[in-house]
Amino acid sequence: MEYSPFVADLLDRFLRYVRVDTMSNPHITDRRPTTAGQMDLINMVEKELREFGLNDVYLDPNGYIIARLPSNLSEGKQCPTIGFMAHVDTADDVMGNHVKPRVIECYDGKDIQLNDEFVLSVSDNPELQRYVGQTIITTDGTTLLGADDKAGLAIIMAVARKLSQNPDIKHGEIELIITTDEETGSGMDFFPIDTCRSKCCYTLDGDRLGMVEAECFNAATVEIDFHGVPFHLGAARGKMVNSVTMATLFIASLPQAESPEATDGRYGYYCAHEIHGTAEKTHLIVYLRDFDIDRLQQRIDTLKQLAKTVEMVYLGGKVEINDKIVYRNMYNEIKKHPEVMEAIFVGAEKLQLELEEKVIRGGTDGARLAELGIPAPNLFTGGHNYHSRFEWAALSTMETAAQLVEQIIAYWKGVSI
Numbered sequence: 050m051e052y053s054p055f056v057a058d059l060l061d062r063f064l065r066y067v068r069v070d071t072m073s074n075p076h077i078t079d080r081r082p083t084t085a086g087q088m089d090l091i092n093m094v095e096k097e098l099r100e101f102g103l104n105d106v107y108l109d110p111n112g113y114i115i116a117r118l119p120s121n122l123s124e125g126k127q128c129p130t131i132g133f134m135a136h137v138d139t140a141d142d143v144m145g146n147h148v149k150p151r152v153i154e155c156y157d158g159k160d161i162q163l164n165d166e167f168v169l170s171v172s173d174n175p176e177l178q179r180y181v182g183q184t185i186i187t188t189d190g191t192t193l194l195g196a197d198d199k200a201g202l203a204i205i206m207a208v209a210r211k212l213s214q215n216p217d218i219k220h221g222e223i224e225l226i227i228t229t230d231e232e233t234g235s236g237m238d239f240f241p242i243d244t245c246r247s248k249c250c251y252t253l254d255g256d257r258l259g260m261v262e263a264e265c266f267n268a269a270t271v272e273i274d275f276h277g278v279p280f281h282l283g284a285a286r287g288k289m290v291n292s293v294t295m296a297t298l299f300i301a302s303l304p305q306a307e308s309p310e311a312t313d314g315r316y317g318y319y320c321a322h323e324i325h326g327t328a329e330k331t332h333l334i335v336y337l338r339d340f341d342i343d344r345l346q347q348r349i350d351t352l353k354q355l356a357k358t359v360e361m362v363y364l365g366g367k368v369e370i371n372d373k374i375v376y377r378n379m380y381n382e383i384k385k386h387p388e389v390m391e392a393i394f395v396g397a398e399k400l401q402l403e404l405e406e407k408v409i410r411g412g413t414d415g416a417r418l419a420e421l422g423i424p425a426p427n428l429f430t431g432g433h434n435y436h437s438r439f440e441w442a443a444l445s446t447m448e449t450a451a452q453l454v455e456q457i458i459a460y461w462k463g464v465s466i
């Protein structure tokens with residue numbers, strides 16, 4: 050197929066990045082990045098950025114890259130620095146290394162045989178129909194693809210290259226933020242926030258065409274210790290208090306209709322996640338999630354009330370409870386700066402692109418950035434079926450995402466500081 054120079058670069062870049070083994074390891078806590086392959090890709094990307102002519106490239110000892118494309122606006126004109134972020138690592142749910150991408154040009158609209166065993170079916174992936182006659186990229190059925198998030202990485206790199214080679218396209222200062230170990234949940238733990246200048250940052254880590262995410266859960270982890278009164282079992286009548294029994298009453302009292310398995314969309318939940326103990330002492334961990342911070346606090350209060358009730362039912366037993374907010378809904382930060390979302394919607398309108406706002410039933414690196422004071426909504430990249438061997442990416446949607454990035458840059462050019 051004939052591609053424009055930009056799309057050819059985008060595809061070439063994506064294929065090159067997915068072939069680097071960058072599976073992260075959530076069990077390693079004393080090394081950053083957690084795996085050596087991630088550093089290989091970071092080094093490769095750093096070299097490419099310098100080849101584009103970007104001189105302001107900061108490579109952090111923990112593997113973060115913050116690269117700046119200087120403003121080329123006429124003197125006296127100033128606009129805010131904005132960031133675009135992607136992560137280099139891949140998940141470990143299925144094998145994330147030794148990826149052998151398959152490029153299918155002029156897709157015929159039929160099921161795709163990945164290998165002898167696995168088929169990417171149209172019935173499971175109605176979105177495929179959108180791409181008949183176009184180019185899609187799949188796996189060979191043995192690994193994931195790594196479009197999460199190398200599609201995002203390829204998009205921001207291709208745009209940076211285009212801008213650095215076309216000085217006629219005017220823009221303010223732009224930061225490319227490239228991270229490691231996102232899939233381990235601790236991707237932002239060592240983020241060099243003092244080096245970052247972005248007023249806001251767009252993560253390119255979403256999936257299907259048009260999807261935008263600006264909200265994630267508020268999350269609390271509550272640890273509960275049930276202290277019983279141990280006694281010889283043969284003479285326990287009226288004397289022993291069993292902490293295991295106390296814990297089961299506590300768990301059974303949690304509202305079943307507000308569990309992860311009974312909720313979706315904007316509903317929050319209680320989840321008894323982990324338990325271990327003996328008659329003397331039982332330790333329970335409960336995860337609480339809610340999009341509304343006040344309702345999350347109400348859930349914490351409910352658990353505290355329940356702890357008192359259990360103490361009253363099992364006289365002599367004690368219940369200790371400790372709660373901790375682990376991350377907050379990034380929308381709290383985004384809503385303070387309406388222009389952050391406006392830039393996306395204005396840009397999409399120019400592209401005649403319909404957007405679909407989705408809430409994230411989890412946390413993201415964007416949520417961590419928001420806590421550091423940088424609003425960070427998430428944009429689509431054209432990948433599908435993340436963390437699975439059925440992962441695939443649509444080249445035309447990667448291109449649309451790149452066009453949206455350019456539109457967002459154009460929007461911010463018109464905002465004065």
Ligand SMILES: [Zn+2]
Nearest residue numbers: 197198231254
């Ligand atoms: Zn991701």
